[in-house]
Structure formats: C-alpha cells, structure tokens
Amino acid sequence: MAGSFSHTPALLSETLEYLAPFPHGSFVDGTLGGGGHAAEILERSAPDGILIGLDRDPDALHAARERLAGYGERLRTVQASFRDLTRVLEQLDQTRVDGVLLDLGVSSPQLDRRERGFSFAHTDAPLDMRMDRDNGETAADLLARLSSAELARTFREYGDLRGSRRLAAAIVDARRSSPLRTVGDLVAVIEAAGVGRGRKHNPATLVFQALRIAVNDELEALGEGLEAAIDALRPGRCVVVLAYHSLEDRIVKNHLRDAARRCTCPPETPVCVCAGVRRVELLTRRPVRPTPEEVRANPRARSARLRAARRLPEAV
Ligand SMILES: C[S@@+](CC[C@H](N)C(=O)[O-])C[C@H]1O[C@@H](n2cnc3c(N)ncnc32)[C@H](O)[C@@H]1O
Incomplete structure (x- = not known):
C-alpha cells in the first residue's frame, strides 16, 4: 500500500525553512497525505520531536502510518479535518505547538485512483x-x-x-x-x-x-483551519500554507493579512471596536513559487504557492 501511495511533496525545502523543526519540538501536519513533508519534519526534529498528523482521508492516514512506522511514538495520527485542530489538540493534551503545515488540496494517489472520481x-x-x-x-x-x-x-x-x-x-x-x-x-x-x-x-x-x-466544503474549512492554526502556535513559531489555486491562495493571503493587522474593523467604523491585537507577522509578502527545476521534476507542483506567518507574543 505505502509503495502505491506515492506523492512528491511540493516546495519541501522552502517549507522546512519556515517551519524550522528542532529536537523536542511538537509540530502539526494538518494534511498528512503521503507523508512526504511529515518524514522530513520527523527527521529534523529527531530524536524526540513530535508530529501530529491529520488527514480526512483514511487511506492517506493508513499509507502515511506505514511509511512513517519507523518513527514510532513520535508520530500521532488522527483522522480529522484541520478545521477541528483545536479540538484534536485538546484531546491530545497538547494546546500549543511549534509549527503547523497545511498543504492544501488533493494528493497524487487521490487524483490517480480512478475509484475516487x-x-x-x-x-x-x-x-x-x-x-x-x-x-x-x-x-x-x-x-x-x-x-x-x-x-x-x-x-x-x-x-x-x-x-x-x-x-x-x-x-x-x-x-x-x-x-x-x-x-x-x-x-x-x-x-x-x-x-x-x-x-x-x-x-x-x-x-x-x-x-x-x-x-x-474546502474553503470554509480553510478559514477555520487557519484560525485554529494561528491559535495553536507558540510565539515565534510559524504556520506554513501551500495553496494550489487562486481561490485558496486569496483566502490564505487575506486571512494572514488580517491576523497581521492591529485593527480589523471595517473601514467605515468610526472608532475601533475590535480591540484588535496583531497576532502574526507576515513572512511572505508575495507567495513563494517552485523553481523551474522543481516543476520539471514534479509537474504537479507547478501551481503551488507558499505563504508563511510567525506568531507574535500575546501582548503585541
Ligand atoms: C497535497 S496533499 C498533502 C501531501 C503531503 N504534504 C505529502 O507530502 O505527502 C493534501 C492532503 O490533505 C488532505 N486534506 C485536504 N483537506 C483537508 C482537511 N480540511 N483536513 C484534513 N486533511 C485534508 C487530503 O486528503 C490530502 O491527503
């Protein structure tokens, strides 16, 4: 099964640059898929870092568990939508984490298996x-x-x-x-x-x-997932999102931009009523795109756009 469930991760080195996994850290991969990004996060957080991997698709989870079995207890998998990240983390007694990755859309095996449609x-x-x-x-x-x-x-x-x-x-x-x-x-x-x-x-x-x-219900889930991801981050740590079409990317861009603003009241509001605080610092004004070499090696990465933001301390 693991062999037939193969997905080449997009923008892998760029993702790792922002997530910066380290030993002892606890990380979330909200879209575990074929486990490609996850394997590198686990490698770089050795010997005792933890990765909580979510996917809605039980086939993906099954294949990822097989592929990543060597990491033992350091990998915890949950069949869930990333929109439910807050609940999932509570159930695992893990309220704050050191990085969240959302690699949106479908994986190669989902696209390639005819019965998925x-x-x-x-x-x-x-x-x-x-x-x-x-x-x-x-x-x-x-x-x-x-x-x-x-x-x-x-x-x-x-x-x-x-x-x-x-x-x-x-x-x-x-x-x-x-x-x-x-x-x-x-x-x-x-x-x-x-x-x-x-x-x-x-x-x-x-x-x-x-x-x-x-x-x-992908777009609603994305808005809720981004909110939950920002909430879950420890100050100084990053959320990284890979989008594959402009609708998704617009939601990511707007959501992170709003979270990076002090006040999010509509422009016509005369006095600020949101008591807003800046929750993140944007790390990517423009999305990071794959290099021509990556697209040549992995054509499915061609539309990938990466955005990242760093959580600020509560009082900023
Ligand atoms: C592009 S693939 C991820 C590939 C993975 N990063 C890798 O390197 O193998 C996207 C995966 O996210 C899952 N997915 C999509 N939306 C989701 C959601 N709202 N919650 C959890 N998983 C989701 C899909 O089932 C799919 O397995």
Whole structure:
C-alpha cells in the first residue's frame, strides 16, 4: 500500500525553512497525505520531536502510518479535518505547538485512483470526490440535489467557469432522463453544453475543481483551519500554507493579512471596536513559487504557492 501511495511533496525545502523543526519540538501536519513533508519534519526534529498528523482521508492516514512506522511514538495520527485542530489538540493534551503545515488540496494517489472520481480522465469512475469516503454527500449526490441556481453558483464561485448557468441548466436537463453517476456522464454534459471553450483551462478542470471544493466544503474549512492554526502556535513559531489555486491562495493571503493587522474593523467604523491585537507577522509578502527545476521534476507542483506567518507574543 505505502509503495502505491506515492506523492512528491511540493516546495519541501522552502517549507522546512519556515517551519524550522528542532529536537523536542511538537509540530502539526494538518494534511498528512503521503507523508512526504511529515518524514522530513520527523527527521529534523529527531530524536524526540513530535508530529501530529491529520488527514480526512483514511487511506492517506493508513499509507502515511506505514511509511512513517519507523518513527514510532513520535508520530500521532488522527483522522480529522484541520478545521477541528483545536479540538484534536485538546484531546491530545497538547494546546500549543511549534509549527503547523497545511498543504492544501488533493494528493497524487487521490487524483490517480480512478475509484475516487477526482479526475475527469477516468471516465468510468463514480462521481464521488469525497476526501472522507465514510461521510457526506458525493459529487453525484450534489449534482442530483442542487437546484439550477445553486449549481450555477457553485461553478461560478468555485470554478470561475464562463457559462456556469448554461452548464447548470444542461445538468438539470440531463438528470431528468437519468442521474449523472460517472465521470463520463458529467464530461459528456460539459462537452455538449460547450462551456468555457477557448479559455486557458479545460472547462472540465474548472467544473471538477468547483465540485470538489463544494463536496468537501474546502474553503470554509480553510478559514477555520487557519484560525485554529494561528491559535495553536507558540510565539515565534510559524504556520506554513501551500495553496494550489487562486481561490485558496486569496483566502490564505487575506486571512494572514488580517491576523497581521492591529485593527480589523471595517473601514467605515468610526472608532475601533475590535480591540484588535496583531497576532502574526507576515513572512511572505508575495507567495513563494517552485523553481523551474522543481516543476520539471514534479509537474504537479507547478501551481503551488507558499505563504508563511510567525506568531507574535500575546501582548503585541
Ligand atoms: C497535497 S496533499 C498533502 C501531501 C503531503 N504534504 C505529502 O507530502 O505527502 C493534501 C492532503 O490533505 C488532505 N486534506 C485536504 N483537506 C483537508 C482537511 N480540511 N483536513 C484534513 N486533511 C485534508 C487530503 O486528503 C490530502 O491527503
């Protein structure tokens, strides 16, 4: 299993530079995935550093546990969303940590395994797209349940798809004769609706991205996860986030920028009511991108954007 669950970590040396793992430290990898970043954090925090690894996907956790078995008790894994980090840390009696990593999105094995339904290349795959396959609605469920207006909003807001309303209407029309069950069913409707032609991205890429975000409630989880990560950090320690599309990256940028401001009241508020304190210092004004060499070696890293922030002492 571990051998077949292989994911090359993106921006690995840059991530380690900001996280700066050290012996005795306790770190969180909120997106354990194939355990690539985790292995290096464990190496560099030897002999007694701790890594708490979260993932929503039980397959990923299983593979990461196998791969990282040699680190014994130093690795603690929990099947959970990083949006629940505060609760997870409380349950582990670990309220503050020395670094948090969130490497967003899906891993290579999730994309490559046809039965997960994440890739539009696997036309006979079921339309699942859940990271946690034991819970929640599948993409097929959403395509069957959402109204035309809700589908259009999903494709527009999460995929920036030109022709969102046309595609939503085509889906509603198609499902009247038979439900959309497979990736191929959806791809056929996208092609017939003729949406997003002539744009940089294949329209199916945008539609699949939008559905995946909706199925997994990814953007809400990201906002909550960032908040929980900042809360969990000891002063002087860092949160590092790797985003893979502009929607995610905008949320990370805005959230960290707000946490780095003293006052977060809306501009029209005459007097500050938030009693705001700066909680972090931004370490990356612009996102760090992979080098051309990294992209050549690992094409899936090409869209990665890293942002990092350092927790300030409470009273700043
Ligand atoms: C890009 S991969 C991480 C790869 C990992 N850094 C490595 O080096 O192998 C993203 C992983 O995060 C998980 N994931 C995505 N959103 C999550 C969330 N809200 N909470 C926990 N895990 C999540 C996915 O299931 C996937 O395994």
